[in-house]
Each structure stands twice: as structure tokens, then as C-alpha cells.
Amino acid sequence: MKLLDVILRRTPDADAKRRTASTPDADAAPAKAKASPFPSVVGPADAVLYGTVIALIAFGVVMVFSASAVFASQRYDNGYFFLIRQGIFALVALPMIVAIARVDYHRYQRFTYPLLAVVVGLLAFTALGFGHSAGGAARWIAIGPVHIQPAEMAKVALIFWLAYSLSRKREKIRTFSVGFLPHMLGAGLLILLCLKQPDFGSSVMIGMLTFILLFTAGARLGYILGAGMLAAPVVYGLVMWVEYRRLRMTAFLDPFGTRQGAGYQVAESLLSFGSGGLWGVGIGDSRQKLFYLPEAHTDFISAIIGEELGFIGLVVLIIGFLIVFVRGMRTALKAADDYGTYLAVGITMFFGMQAFTNLAVAMGMLPTKGLVLPFISYGGSSLLVNSAALGVLLNVSRPRQAVGAAGVTRREGDGAKSPRVLEAVAQGGTA
């Protein structure tokens, strides 16, 4: 905790000073408000969230190594290939989290539309076929040795945009033309671009995030349900008319019946979980990673976790994600304003949906989507995007004192009972 404080704040003294200065009856408050147009930060980021995610990342590096060592030594003559790369990603991700957690999230507001434009541009770039192809899908843009996936960035950009836009709409959110339609159109554009790649999983994720944020912001349920009912046949059509998606669906419905074909991966995944038992076969001792389970270190890493660490390991992992989720939702509830709340809900739901969807897919509860397990699976794009989102979430989680600066949307609600200010006062007092 102390270490985290050190990381998060410049010096305790400075913080103490700031807190002192921020006390309700301080005369200096207007001056501070002028210096910063946003609600001033009065506390550290959520340490539980911080610690849990770092633990997940560390665990991920270990599991990536365990799951990939055999594959890597076969493919690259170097069993450490994926360990080294994931280790480097993690070493980049950690300072990035710390840095982003210190940037006030309100500063992103003005970058909302430029970011959205860039993402749409990149998506269009790949959708038009200029991207780097792999496995029949052009989802990547190669910049030297780094392959970035615009779809990953699109989800984050979408969250920023919806949070910003919805927080400005306020009461008009309940209207169709102002509150609902523009957001659906914007999201629809991103979905279409993703479908074009094709990246069905990202399309679904973007659609889900859009509905979730509209719902959070208070859009009419009727519109959301209506749009959902309109989308359902489209989704059905997209699934059943595209050969590989239909195969995935039949594979999902009967993995062992289609074990020699489309169901192979899911069937092998189920065998991995089953082999684990209560305590697992022991870390490093998976047999399914001996080329039986494809993508053991990426999308299906949870199967290897299940095999090596058993039910206990899975429960610990699920609890880890639940902690992240609950702390993220708590952040959303305690956010200083609507913008913060929407950001926190979007990011937290983004994590939660990725995590539990991935687990559900690996366990054969949902059809294969190509989603990674956030913070655990191998992959730089995913880890860095998720880490960046986490940094934002952590910043939102910092207790703030609302400042009545013009142009800033604030939400008070029952702010008087909110413990965050009292807490800040108490801390300020002791410092």
C-alpha cells in the first residue's frame, strides 16, 4: 500500500498539502479550481484493483510460459520465446498503467472524436484489405515487428466516445433522435467495419458495450430491446450464412460429435479441464499442451490453467476477475461525475465480458469467438489495450472533490453521504 502510494503520488507532503487545500472551507479552493477545471483528486487509486490486476498479469506470464514452452521449442527452437515476449509486454504494461492512472481522465474528453476518427480510419484501412492477414482475416496493421489490432482499440475508443457523448446528453438520453439513434449509428459503423475484416467477436463485443452503456445512461429500455430484436435475425443470418461461423456453432453444440473437424478445439479444451480434477495435474505438467489443444497459450489458456491447477485454480482465477469487476463497478458508483461512471462501467464491463466469455467459450458454454482472457492470454495488443483501459479505470477510482468549474458535468446525487470526501478529510487531518 505504501509502495503504491509512493507510485501514485508525487510526495506525501504534496498530497497532504493538496488535501489540506481541498478541504471544504478552504479559501484556496476557487484558485485550485481555476488551475484545474476538473474535480480535484483527493485520494489514491483503488489499491485492491491495482494489486489484483498486477497479480493477474504476473500469473498470466507464468501460464503463458507453461502453456507455450513445448509449442515454442517446436516452432521457434526456443522454449522461452513466448515467455520473453509476454514478459516484455508486461514490463511495458506496468509502467504504462502507472502513468495512465496519473492522467486525469477528463483530459481525454477533447481527444474523443480524434481518437474515434483514427480508429475508424484504421478499421477502414484493414477492412479495405490493406492490413496484415492471418488465418483468413485481415485484422492487423503491421508496424515493423509490432502488429496492432485496430478492433481492440476500437472498443476502447467506443467506450470513451459513448461515455463522453452520453454524459453530455444527460436527460435527452431518453429521446430517440438525440439519445439513442446517433449512438447506434456510430456503433453500427464500427460494427460494420469489424464485420468486414471479418471479426465477428469484436462486432458482438462493440454491440454489447453500446447496449450496456446506453442502458447505464438510462436510454429507453424499449429502444434497446427493439434494437436487440432487430439485430437478432441479422446476427443469426451472419452466423448461419457464413460457413466457418456455422461450423463453429455446430462445433459448440456438439463438440465431441464434430471432434475430428470443427469441434476439435472445444473438445480438446473440455478434455483439458476434465484432466485437471480438483487440484490439477501440477503446473507445467499439462499433457494437452503437447499440440493437442491449439492456441493453448492464447484463447484457450484457461483450459491449461484448468488442467494444471484444477478446479481450485479456476476458482481463484474467477475470484480474481470478480474482484476486478466488483472494484470496477464500485469505481463506477463512486465516480465524481457521469463521464467517470460511464467510463468505469464501460471499461469494467469490457473486462468482465472478455474474461467470463472467454472462460465460457473454453468450457463449451458459448461458441468460439476468438476472445482472449484479459491480462492472462499471450498477446501484446490485448495486454497493452487492457492495461491502458485499466489505467483509466484506476484514475477514475481516485477519490475526487467536485469543483464547480464551468463546462464540467458533475453528478452529485447523495454526495453528502459519500465516504470519499470524509475519507479525504480524515486523511488530510492525519497527514
Place this chain on the structure above:
Amino acid sequence: MKKRTTNRREEAPVVEKPVEDTSAKRARWMRIRIGVLATCVVIGAGMVTHRAWELTMVHGPALRAMAEQQQLRDIRLAPKRGTIYDRHGAELAVSVDVESVFANPRLMHARGVDFERTATQLATTLRVDRDVLLTRLRSTYRGRLRYFVWIKRQVSPVEADAVRALDIEGIQMSEEARRFYPNRELAAHMLGFANVDGVGIEGLELSMEDRLRGAVEPVAAVRDRQGRVVFSDQLLDERAAQGDDLYLTIDKTIQHVAERELALGVQTAEARAGSVVVLDPRNGEILAMASYPTFNPNEPGRYPLEARRNRAVTDRLEPGSTIKPFTVSAALAAGVIRPDQVFDVAGNDPNHIIGRLHIGDDVIRDTHPRAEPITASEVLIYSSNIGAALIGTELGRHRLYRSFRRFGFGEPTGIPLPGETGGALRHHTRWYDLDLATISFGQGMSVTTLQLATAMAAIANGGRLMEPHLIGRVVDGHGATVEESLPRVQRQVIPARTARLVADMLTAVTGDSGTGPQAAIDGYLVAGKTGTAQKADHRHGGYTEDLYVASFVGFVPAQDPRLVIAVVIDEPIVNHYGGPVAGPVFRRIGQATLRHLGVPAETGGEALAEIERRLARAERAERAGATAPAEPVAEMIVEREPGEGEVVVPDVSGRTIRAGLMELRRVGLAFHVEGTGLVFAQDPAPGSVVARGTTVRLMLERADMRGDDEPPASVPVPSRTLANVVRP
């Protein structure tokens, strides 16, 4: 952006919260909505957890069983094949790891590797046929390219490196154990050879297969998806599974000498073939066994079947005069003759030609006729056919037959070499009148070189017939002796006294007026007997005029025998007598072997003087060449037309089974077929006169012994009749 609430907040800063209705309601609903979302996700997490429980705990055992079904595989290890050593531990046959090249055409196709170019490169590098390679690469299974085809098995390290240097995708190597015979031709016929899969095909490799191969019990091992074995605790104990090692009684040095001298003897006499057996009469251990022509077991496919035959045990030859010591031994042991008894060998020719004995319509001749009666000893020295016939007649067919059987003739010695024949010694009830006389001097029966040596060893060993053996010890992977063969007396064939007496008589053969002075060895007294037999003429019946078998079988030192050496030279041309043809081979092998074994030369006045005299004679004899005392040849004497109910056995060698069987059926003979391929040998021999309906055994060449990489056409089919060869 400028909302109603904004103004209120400016008035009343942070802490004090005048609750604005709309705002509070909105915030509450938002909390509720966030709560709904959170609940959904938590329910999802709960479902995932439940599913995890189901998979790992409820269905766990079943899923694990399925997983193990694909992960575990009973593998049959190719354990290290046992090594074959000589008696002193010199390696004769070893297994070495060599690399084999194979291809994955499906992968090559997927990666766009050009088959034609690859085939050309590999054909050049590995010296294999390009078109064959191309056909293999393009061969399909169920309409798809194969995952695996051999390119070339067991390549040399140089070739392996060259292939690696080519670095063609989809061309890979695997290590295989290959049988390697470091001494090339040495002991090749005994060792035999193993095929490319390490399975014994001939010789000891075949007969001791079970011992050498080792345990092939299936072991459960974890394998990866490509089927490669990853690890197994049981695999680590390689020695437990490995084959047993054999320690032969063979002495590499003696074997080498025997092979060298046999080859020299055969080549000098311009003979067709030959064989030698050297054994220790005291315990029956075979010290050397050689056949000529020979082959290199490292590449057996390059030699004709004829060269791969272990003639010392598979070839039956009429022994001729070398059988006489056994006739004399039997008669002496039975007490029907006395050592000093004399025999009138003048014969009964009506025209008073000396040395012709008429029995019915047939005539027995001596080439060195003697008018005066001679002793039994002289019968051996001069090798009188008439004398032997008279002694045999004294003994009678029953006792002669029984005695020969007791010396081991007519049945295999039981040595663990495939294809051993027992020779042919018909039961005495099936002998014709003449047979008693001719069998007494070694015609009308057949023996192997090994039988000759074993029987002579009985005389050398005081009448005790020792079981010959080739395998001294069998040692398992941990070095423990699991089997050890000890000297075994089969029976006392003749009394020790008789044996001693006959041994003394036989020393005279290499003496002054004997038929085998060429066999005398510097410093040692040699006992032995020469033999020159006419070969049976399988095509026309009876015996040939110009084909002989020259032989010498004897032991040394005569007083305390350490070695028995039997030399048989088949169809010598330059000179066909046993003494000059087989004698020198005996002498040179004996000389080198005695020196190698450190057997002290015999000393002392009389013996030494005798030895020196003989050496001088031997040198003279060798210089004189053809003028040496010639051994009488048992000439063709049986010239009989088939009688009532009898037929002449036709020669079907070299024919197809079908043609052979039709021929046999035509003349009214039954048949028994062994093996596959063309007819290789037959029994009874072609030209034999047998009762109608007699079963003829047809031994066929074994087509299945061909190696992998030789096209069938490269295996030569024996073009000549090998009728005197019997392969069981």
C-alpha cells in the same frame, strides 16, 4: 451543457448536498441499472464456476479417460539388439544407430516444395533412382498425399549430413538401429544377418532371434499430437529391455585363419566351394567354422544365395574314404576284427585283375591294388575300398548302421544354426546288397562337414562323442549370465582303447606311405584320414566321372588331441585327391591354431624323428605334386536301372514350384514343399532310385529375405543344380 443543477452547485459547494429531485432520482436509477449489469456478470461468473465444477469434478474422470486415450499409447520399443561376441569378447555383430531419411510429402506440398527438384537433389545426394523417389513422393493414400514415405533407410553419416545441408522442408531424418558386422566376411555364415528392420534373417541372427531381440513388451508412454513419445519412466531403463548378448565359442583368430586357408585351398584347387570346421575334441566347442564362397553380411543382398549358405552344416556330401576310420572303429569295437587281422584285397575278378571286387553286377575297385593281404591299419593307410567293404561286411549292415548312427551320422548335431541337415543315412533295412559294401567306404550316404568333425572328435576324445556347441554364454543387459553351455558327453561311441588304437592307425595316414602327408604339421603328430569321393550325378543317375569331393579330417596332437579339423573341398579341378587338396588346408590351419593356442610341440626321440621324417616326405610330396601317393577313388559303382515299383528322382532344381510338382507327379512321387520361390534343392537327390510314392522334399529359395532397397531382380537365382544341398 448548462444544466439546471449547475447553478445550484455553484451556490452550494460540494459537501452540503441539497438533494435535487430529478438528479437524485436519476442517480438512484443509475445505481440500480449498474447493479443490474453487475448482477448479470456475477451470475455469469457463477455459471462459469458451476461449469468448471462440472467439468473438473463431475465429468472429470470420463474426460480424463478420453484425454489419456489420445495421450497415452502402448508403444513397442525397438530394444537394442544383443551383441554377438567371440569367445574372447571381440565384437562380431553389433547394433549401431544410423539415420534414415524420410519425407512428408503432404507438408512439402503445402509449403510449395517442388517434388521434381527435390527428387533430383536427393537422387544425386543419396544415389537412389530419381523416378522411384518421385513416384514415392507423389504416391497417395485415399486420394491424399502421404504423411510419410521413406527416402532411403540407414544412410551413411556423410549422406545424412549432405541431406541436412540441402535443408529441404519436409525431408527429415530418424535414427534407427542398424546391424553392423565390423569384421565383414568373418564368420559371416554363422552370424547370418538381420534385415533393415533388425530382424534376424539367417544364421545365428535368425536362430537366436528371441534372445537377441530383447523384450518387445508394450509400454505406456505419453505422446504428443504428432505421435512422438514425450517421456516415460519405463523407457529410461533401456537395459532391461535390451536383447541378450551372445558369446560364441568361436575364436576370431582361428576363424580368420580357417577362412583364409579355406579360400586359398579352394582357389588353388580351382574348386567350386569348400567348408572347414575346427573344434576342440575335449569339450565339443566349435572354434571356427568356415564356408567358401563367402559374403559380407553388411550387404547380403549383393551376394547370391549360394555364397550365403553355411555349407559346413547345410551341405550334404558323400564322405568317401574319410568314413573308413569309423567303419574300422565299429568293427574293432564290436570285436569282429582284430587289429592285426589281415584282409585279402585282391578281389574276385574273373579275369584275375587285382583290385576288383564283384558284387552282383557291380564292381568295387581299388586304385592302388594290392595282391597280398593287408592289415586293418593298412586298409586305412592305403585307403582300400575293398578292405573297407570286407570289414563292413564282417560287421554286418545292422551293426554298421547302428555304429554310424552312434557316431552321429544321419541326424543333425543340434547346433543352433538354421538349415542344419543330418546328412543321409538310410535305415539298414532299406539298404540293397551293395550298400553295405559301399557305405563302408563312404559312398551311398552323405554327411556334413560338422558331422565329420564331431565324429572324428569322438575318436580323438577316447571314444566319447561330445555335443558340439557354438554358443558359450548368453548374457543379459545387466551383464548377468543367463545361459551357459557346458561340455556334454552324448555317449561313449566306442571303448577308449579302440579309440586309442584307431588314432594310432590314423597317424600313419600322414606318414610315409599314407595318402595325406600334406597334412603333417611341423612339430606335431597328426592323425587323420583323407577322402576323395565321386559326386553323385543327379542328372543321369549314378556318379559323375569328373566331379569329386576332396576332404581331410583329423586331429592334432595325436597323443593329446586339442584340435579336430575337418576340411571339405567341393569339386576341385586342378587335383581331386583329398591329400593334396584338403591336406595343406588342414596343415596350415592346424599350424597357426596350435601356435595361437600355445600347444607345445611334441618332443622326444622317437616322436621327433618320426615327425622329421614325415616333414621331409611331406615337402617332397608337395613338390612332387601329382606323384604323391594317390588315394583310391571310390568310383561310380551303382549303375542300376529302376526296378519294379521304383522310379528315378527327376531333377527339378531351378524350376518353379508348379513345374517341379508337375514333374514329380508325372513320375509318381509325392512331395513336400518348404519355403517360397524357385526350387533350390531337393531330397532325395536327383537321380536317386526310390520307391514309387516316396516323398520328395523340395527346398525353395526364400524370396522374403530380400532387403528393402533391392529390387527383386537383383537377387540372382541359382542357375545350377544344387542338389547336394539341403536346406530344411
